[in-house]
Amino acid sequence: xxxxxxxxxxxxxxxxxxxxxxxxxxxxxxxxxxxxxxxxxxxxxxxxxxxxxxxxxxxxxxxxxxxxxxxxxxxxxxxxxxxxxxxxxxxxxxxxxxxxxxxxxxxxxxxxxxxxxxxxxxxxxxxxxxxxxxxxxxxxxxxxxxxxxxxxxxxxxxxxxxxxxxxxxxxxxxxxxxxxxxxxxxxxxxxxxxxxxxxxxxxxxxxxxxxxxxxxxxxxxxxxxxxxxxxxxxxxxxxxxxxxxxxxxxxxxxxxxxxxxxxxxxxxxxxxxxxxxxxxxxxxxxxxxxxxxxxxxxxxxxxxxxxxxxxxxxxxxxxxxxxxxxxxxxxxxxxxxxxxxxxxxxxxxxxxxxxxxxxxxxxxxxxxxxxxxxxxxxxxxxxxxxxxxxxxxxxxxxxxxxxxxxxxxxxxxxxxxxxxxxxxxxxxxxxxxxxxxxxxxxxxxxxxxxxxxxxxxxxxxxxxxxxxxxxxxxxxxxxxxxxxxxxxxxxxxxxxxxxxxxxxxxxxxxxxx
Amino acid sequence: xxxxxxxxxxxxxxxxxxxxxxxxxxxxxxxxxxxxxxxxxxxxxxxxxxxxxxxxxxxxxxxxxxxxxxxxxxxxxxxxxxxxxxxxxxxxxxxxxxxxxxxxxxxxxxxxxxxxxxxxxxxxxxxxxxxxxxxxxxxxxxxxxxxxxxxxxxxxxxxxxxxxxxxxxxxxxxxxxxxxxxxxxxxxxxxxxxxxxxxxxxxxxxxxxxxxxxxxxxxxxxxxxxxxxxxxxxxxxxxxxxxxxxxxxxxxxxxxxxxxxxxxxxxxxxxxxxxxxxxxxxxxxxxxxxxxxxxxxxxxxxxxxxxxxxxxxxxxxxxxxxxxxxxxxxxxxxxxxxxxxxxxxxxxxxxxxxxxxxxxxxxxxxxxxxxxxxxxxxxxxxxxxxxxxxxxxxxxxxxxxx
Numbered sequence: 001x002x003x004x005x006x007x008x009x010x011x012x013x014x015x016x017x018x019x020x021x022x023x024x025x026x027x028x029x030x031x032x033x034x035x036x037x038x039x040x041x042x043x044x045x046x047x048x049x050x051x052x053x054x055x056x057x058x059x060x061x062x063x064x065x066x067x068x069x070x071x072x073x074x075x076x077x078x079x080x081x082x083x084x085x086x087x088x089x090x091x092x093x094x095x096x097x098x099x100x101x102x103x104x105x106x107x108x109x110x111x112x113x114x115x116x117x118x119x120x121x122x123x124x125x126x127x128x129x130x131x132x133x134x135x136x137x138x139x140x141x142x143x144x145x146x147x148x149x150x151x152x153x154x155x156x157x158x159x160x161x162x163x164x165x166x167x168x169x170x171x172x173x174x175x176x177x178x179x180x181x182x183x184x185x186x187x188x189x190x191x192x193x194x195x196x197x198x199x200x201x202x203x204x205x206x207x208x209x210x211x212x213x214x215x216x217x218x219x220x221x222x223x224x225x226x227x228x229x230x231x232x233x234x235x236x237x238x239x240x241x242x243x244x245x246x247x248x249x250x251x252x253x254x255x256x257x258x259x260x261x262x263x264x265x266x267x268x269x270x271x272x273x274x275x276x277x278x279x280x281x282x283x284x285x286x287x288x289x290x291x292x293x294x295x296x297x298x299x300x301x302x303x304x305x306x307x308x309x310x311x312x313x314x315x316x317x318x319x320x321x322x323x324x325x326x327x328x329x330x331x332x333x334x335x336x337x338x339x340x341x342x343x344x345x346x347x348x349x350x351x352x353x354x355x356x357x358x359x360x361x362x363x364x365x366x367x368x369x370x371x372x373x374x375x376x377x378x379x380x381x382x383x384x385x386x387x388x389x390x391x392x393x394x395x396x397x398x399x400x401x402x403x404x405x406x407x408x409x410x411x412x413x414x415x416x417x418x419x420x421x422x423x424x425x426x427x428x429x430x431x432x433x434x435x436x437x438x439x440x441x442x443x444x445x446x447x448x449x450x451x452x453x454x455x456x457x458x459x460x461x462x463x464x465x466x467x468x469x470x471x472x473x474x475x476x477x478x479x480x481x482x483x484x485x486x487x488x489x490x491x492x493x494x495x496x497x498x499x500x501x502x503x504x505x506x507x508x509x510x511x512x513x
Numbered sequence: 514x515x516x517x518x519x520x521x522x523x524x525x526x527x528x529x530x531x532x533x534x535x536x537x538x539x540x541x542x543x544x545x546x547x548x549x550x551x552x553x554x555x556x557x558x559x560x561x562x563x564x565x566x567x568x569x570x571x572x573x574x575x576x577x578x579x580x581x582x583x584x585x586x587x588x589x590x591x592x593x594x595x596x597x598x599x600x601x602x603x604x605x606x607x608x609x610x611x612x613x614x615x616x617x618x619x620x621x622x623x624x625x626x627x628x629x630x631x632x633x634x635x636x637x638x639x640x641x642x643x644x645x646x647x648x649x650x651x652x653x654x655x656x657x658x659x660x661x662x663x664x665x666x667x668x669x670x671x672x673x674x675x676x677x678x679x680x681x682x683x684x685x686x687x688x689x690x691x692x693x694x695x696x697x698x699x700x701x702x703x704x705x706x707x708x709x710x711x712x713x714x715x716x717x718x719x720x721x722x723x724x725x726x727x728x729x730x731x732x733x734x735x736x737x738x739x740x741x742x743x744x745x746x747x748x749x750x751x752x753x754x755x756x757x758x759x760x761x762x763x764x765x766x767x768x769x770x771x772x773x774x775x776x777x778x779x780x781x782x783x784x785x786x787x788x789x790x791x792x793x794x795x796x797x798x799x800x801x802x803x804x805x806x807x808x809x810x811x812x813x814x815x816x817x818x819x820x821x822x823x824x825x826x827x828x829x830x831x832x833x834x835x836x837x838x839x840x841x842x843x844x845x846x847x848x849x850x851x852x853x854x855x856x857x858x859x860x861x862x863x864x865x866x867x868x869x870x871x872x873x874x875x876x877x878x879x880x881x882x883x884x885x886x887x888x889x890x891x892x893x894x895x896x897x898x899x900x901x902x903x904x905x906x907x908x909x910x911x912x913x914x915x
Contacts, residue, residue, distance in 0.1 A: 318801065340803040349801065357801055360794035362861050371791055372802040374784045381783045386728040425802065 008069070009034040009168055009199050010088075015054055015066035024050045025064070025223045032168070037190060037200045039210040039231075042220035043245055043416075043444035048203050051220070052170055056090050057083040070168075087167030091157045093176060093442075099146035104128040106145055107160045131159040135189055151182030158189065169193065169200045175209060176442055179303035179470070187213050205444060207238040219244035246446045254477030255449065257456040261480065262293030264331075265464050266433045271325035273313045283309050283320060284488045291433060291464035296455065298479030299468040300504045306488040307468045308352055311435045315349040316342035329432075343372060348431035350422055352438045352468075354415070358422040361411035365403060366392035368410050368421050372429040395424035399454060416447025423454060434458060435466040440474065452478060472501045486510050544906065545854060545870045552874060556881030563884055564877070567759035570752075575686060575831065577876035578765040579604070579824040581869055583847035584854075585776050586820030588868035589813050591851045592780075592793045594860025595644065595651035597817050599658030601843035604825030605836075606662040607633050611826055612675035612835035615682060622682040630822050636662070637818020638811070645810035659844070667837045676834030686831035688764045700761030707753030711746040718742050765827060776865045789813060794861030849896070850875055853903040874899070 010032040017025040032038045057077030077083045113123045128141035137155040175183040219226040271287035312319035316339035336342040351357035392406040399420045440448045484492035484507035492507030614625040643654045694701035780786035791799040854871025856863025
């Protein structure tokens with residue numbers, strides 16, 4: 001074993017990893033100091049996840065070039081088990097918990113507390129209680145994971161990592177699915193763990209979070225290390241990070257647009273929706289909103305405020321029961337009893353969850369783009385496939401979908417490009433009203449800008465846009481008018497000029513009273 | 514601004530690259546064709562040339578027709594991500610029902626066949642209702658159907674076989690196209706049909722090439738095009754020649770051919786087919802894109818019911834009797850054919866042609882193993898291993914491309 005003296009807990013030196021035809025990582029260096037929180041930033045596809053897979057042994061030693069030194073010792077991991085045994089634990093973006101097992105069973109899954117091969121449940125429970133206390137989760141160890149929210153599930157994942165004597169905790173987009181409160185909690189927990197001497201690597205697109213908790217930062221771009229900075233000494237700001245990530249100054253995070261707002265085209269009146277399973281539980285109550293031609297209307301709200309439920313209940317009643325109220329398109333009442341009727345009336349809904357609800361991942365780009373408007377491509381039910389190729393090519397160019405071919409399966413695209421495919425599908429459906437639900441979630445800064453430009457262009461073409469987002473700066477930067485929702489009701493309506501984060505936040509946290 | 518055609522010229526090179534990609538993607542199907550050819554040659558040698566004798570080729574078609582019909586319906590079910598275990602029992606039930614209508618009630622065969630297909634579709638609708646609208650897993654609904662319709666078969670037959678069927682009904686499975694040209698020793702109509710089919714193949718390929726050129730898509734070099742068309746024409750004509758030296762084209766082959774053409778067209782070129790694939794690939798996304806997922810699922814099972822009925826009729830006609838044990842294990846053969854032919858158990862992937870090739874692989878093996886005198890015990894075991902290996906090969910391929 002080679003030993004070198006250093007204060008780094010982890011050093012990755014000259015890591016190069018190639019896939020057939022692509023150099024995913026090229027001579028990447030990453031140095032994490034003992035006991036620090038190290039942020040890893042970069043656009044989607046910059047190589048962050050690949051680097052972490054190399055580190056954890058998902059890509060075993062020999063499949064990459066370069067050295068990994070953990071606590072000064074050269075490591076050659078063959079699989080995750082080996083890296084975990086040294087205390088390197090990854091928590092992936094998509095949580096790896098088993099829904100119908102209890103918290104305790106999940107925490108000790110694969111690491112069961114046994115005596116002669118028989119599980120010692122008492123010890124399991126006691127240890128789980130200790131771990132839950134450490135992460136500040138007040139739940140019984142016997143609670144099924146499915147019955148707790150995403151925020152708490154994230155804490156269970158961390159407890160699981162702690163049970164493995166973690167020395168270096170890697171968090172991949174830990175707050176992507178969390179609301180503000182839960183995010184805050186989680187970040188504080190990471191700071192708490194730091195005090196106990198646990199180092200962390202945090203991958204995040206949320207630059208404000210990085211600014212808040214990270215001690216140093218490494219920026220990757222196109223599979224290369226751009227720079228490693230000390231947050232304090234180098235006075236790192238969001239702008240510095242963005243510049244490093246995209247390789248240019250992004251003076252405007254939101255593209256310029258002169259709104260050209262016309263008449264009222266869509267209106268929702270006295271909208272009421274009950275929970276689909278729980279009898280009599282009102283999820284949306286007395287919602288009145290409208291959208292004008294060429295207008296981008298924001299919808300702000302905390303998680304659970306009912307924004308997605310509102311969008312889906314409008315979109316062909318795809319959510320909820322006992323739906324009451326009126327929908328008016330150009331002043332005429334319309335009934336949207338199923339999704340295809342909604343599409344025919346010119347309503348489109350870009351879902352929050354691209355992978356589960358937006359794309360057929362095993363199908364190619366072309367088939368995904370045409371799916372919602374096959375009628376336009378066909379005569380008597382027979383699809384004109386040549387025309388379909390032309391359409392897909394057109395959107396690939398128009399929306400700058402980065403792919404070698406429209407025959408590429410969408411599962412192989414990055415988040416930003418997947419979102420562009422979903423947008424293409426809905427633009428091709430030629431809607432008048434476009435409902436966008438968290439259109440930039442999990443997308444890197446550069447691609448976000450492109451998505452914003454597309455949205456602006458759609459508004460300029462005279463479409464009405466309902467823009468649902470959890471990121472307040474995004475709403476402020478993009479929208480002409482913003483509705484605020486809380487507990488299933490509209491608690492505020494703010495014009496662009498009057499909107500500030502404080503104003504919105506006040507309405508967002510307004511309860512039923 | 515680029516015009517579309519400029520845009521294409523820019524991308525032509527990329528489309529060229531895609532030919533390799535397309536081949537890689539379809540390696541599963543080419544692989545299956547290669548496997549089919551290999552198995553055929555193997556048994557041709559092992560059986561001293563009996564396998565491809567005109568009589569045996571005709572037999573092969575007759576023996577496997579009812580499984581192939583089921584496989585066409587089954588591959589749709591599997592693409593939607595479901596399964597149907599009841600088709601063997603439905604086939605038996607419809608066979609029994611048709612016997613009662615034709616033998617006991619003396620209904621004209623034509624009418625009886627129409628009613629039987631209608632009842633099959635109704636049975637499919639019954640199962641489709643529970644699966645699509647009540648959302649009970651297809652495995653359970655059709656397992657219940659398997660027991661239910663086997664039971665009903667035994668009830669209406671009273672445990673007895675019913676025979677014989679009217680002559681005209683038997684012709685479905687045992688008849689051949691008449692030779693209008695009155696050939697001696699060789700069935701001239703069959704040869705003529707082979708030539709007509711060849712012309713159709715040439716016309717269709719040429720038309721496709723012209724469309725590709727019209728839209729400025731990458732086309733294969735002329736010599737590859739000619740080689741491809743020539744080999745297709747050769748296969749068609751050798752096949753019809755072999756059949757012509759025996760009794761010509763069996764009626765059942767005409768039915769099968771029409772079904773394959775129609776279903777391939779629907780699955781590849783029509784909205785309905787696209788919706789079935791999308792539903793199987795991601796039900797939620799398909800639904801939110803306007804696909805009426807429940808309706809599609811429902812109709813796929815209605816279709817399966819009708820196909821199972823057709824299969825039952827073909828089998829009854831071939832056996833010239835309706836028996837309580839008819840159709841046993843048909844569902845397993847049909848499901849195996851789909852999976853050998855490249856369908857994915859998780860849905861969204863599979864083709865009609867693939868299922869047919871998978872069915873033929875099984876059929877040639879059955880026939881070949883019987884010819885060389887291998888017992889049923891060995892046949893079962895070997896078929897099981899082939900199924901496992903085919904799917905293992907599939908999964909290995911997928912992991913390699915990812």
